[in-house]
Amino acid sequence: MGSLILCHKKRAKRPYEISRVHMRIYTIEELCYYICNNLYLIDYTIMNRRLCDWLDDELELKSMAELLRKELDQNAPLEEFVLTILKGSIIYGQAEINKIQNLLEHLKNQKEVERAKYKADTLLKAGEYASAILVYQSVVNKEWDDSVDRTFYGNIYGCLGTAYGLLFLYEEAASMYREAYQICEEPGMLKSYLYCCMRALPETEYVKMLSGNPVFLSMSSLIKEEMEQVKKEVDLDMGRERLSAWKKEYRKIDKGRVLY
Numbered sequence: 001m002g003s004l005i006l007c008h009k010k011r012a013k014r015p016y017e018i019s020r021v022h023m024r025i026y027t028i029e030e031l032c033y034y035i036c037n038n039l040y041l042i043d044y045t046i047m048n049r050r051l052c053d054w055l056d057d058e059l060e061l062k063s064m065a066e067l068l069r070k071e072l073d074q075n076a077p078l079e080e081f082v083l084t085i086l087k088g089s090i091i092y093g094q095a096e097i098n099k100i101q102n103l104l105e106h107l108k109n110q111k112e113v114e115r116a117k118y119k120a121d122t123l124l125k126a127g128e129y130a131s132a133i134l135v136y137q138s139v140v141n142k143e144w145d146d147s148v149d150r151t152f153y154g155n156i157y158g159c160l161g162t163a164y165g166l167l168f169l170y171e172e173a174a175s176m177y178r179e180a181y182q183i184c185e186e187p188g189m190l191k192s193y194l195y196c197c198m199r200a201l202p203e204t205e206y207v208k209m210l211s212g213n214p215v216f217l218s219m220s221s222l223i224k225e226e227m228e229q230v231k232k233e234v235d236l237d238m239g240r241e242r243l244s245a246w247k248k249e250y251r252k253i254d255k256g257r258v259l260y
Contacts, residue, residue, distance in 0.1 A: 012058035018045050021128060028059055028089050035082055039103060040118040047072070047081045064088040079104040113145050117156060129163045136160045154183030161192055170200035187219070194220050 015024035016031070021041070025031050035042060049072060056065035064085065071081050083101060086092055092100070107115060120135035136156050144153060161176035177193035180186075194216060198206055210216045 010059045010061075012054070014054075014058055016051060016054045016058075021123075021126060028055075028061065028085075029091060032086055032089050032091050035085065036100060038122060039082075039100075039107060040115070040122045042078060042082060047078055061088070077108075079108060111145060111148060113139055113148060113152070117152075117159075120156075120159065124159060124163055129166050133160060133163045136163065151184050154180050154189075157183065158189055158192070161189075161196070165192070165196060170196045174200055190215070190219055191223060195223055198223070 010027070012026045015026050017024050018034070021038070023034065025034060035046065049069065052065045052068045052072070055061045055068070067084055067088070068081060071084060079101070082104065083097070086100060087097060107118075110118075116135055116139045120132045120139070123129075123132035123135060136159055140153055140156055140160075144150075157176050157180035161173045161180060164170075164173035164176060174193055174196035177189055177196055181189040181193055194210075197209060198220070201209070210220055
């Protein structure tokens with residue numbers, strides 16, 4: 001989580017575990033850091049009595065724990081629960097608290113599907129691909145919200161394609177990119193779809209899929225050109241690394257040579 005300056009000396013013997021992101025937290029500073037950098041993920045994994053007990057027993061923040069228990073009893077909103085932790089930590093100044101409060105208010109005013117997408121986006125960026133897929137799927141599998149543009153759902157299918165692709169599940173990724181392209185009709189999504197098909201299908205099937213479709217053929221040629229360019233750049237970089245290694249080795253040999 002990086003280097004933190006501790007405002008509180010107390011460190012937990014038993015960490016608070018956030019299973020969703022496989023994280024163990026030992027200090028109030030680490031908890032606040034997690035909250036502020038994952039506002040889209042804050043839910044029952046943070047807002048619960050287990051956290052209150054941990055703050056009380058492990059960090060001896062009894063006043064904060066008691067106040068948070070009261071908020072749970074009163075069904076206080078998540079925003080209030082989060083701000084109680086941040087304010088009680090005495091880590092942040094008022095300007096920072098106001099900024100976080102404004103962001104929480106913005107999240108509160110978003111549509112449910114928008115909040116869900118941002119949560120999945122955060123998981124995807126964090127490398128939690130399987131968890132992100134579950135959240136994205138929960139959005140597209142529900143009845144679609146007519147108040148948002150259809151391209152919003154198309155982009156979610158595109159994100160699903162990305163998540164599956166990062167797991168090397170190219171067949172599933174291709175299926176998602178196909179859905180995304182049919183909705184958004186963006187060239188980038190078509191390119192991703194064809195690339196995944198190229199990786200997922202036997203060459204004969206891939207060629208058969210392209211035949212008779214000039215748009216597919218043109219895009220496939222572009223993909224192959226870009227792949228060749230990337231390969232050349234990688235080979236060039238590897239060649240430079242090899243040359244550099246050889247030079248270093250030669251200098252070592254030359255230094256050790258006895259001259260007559």
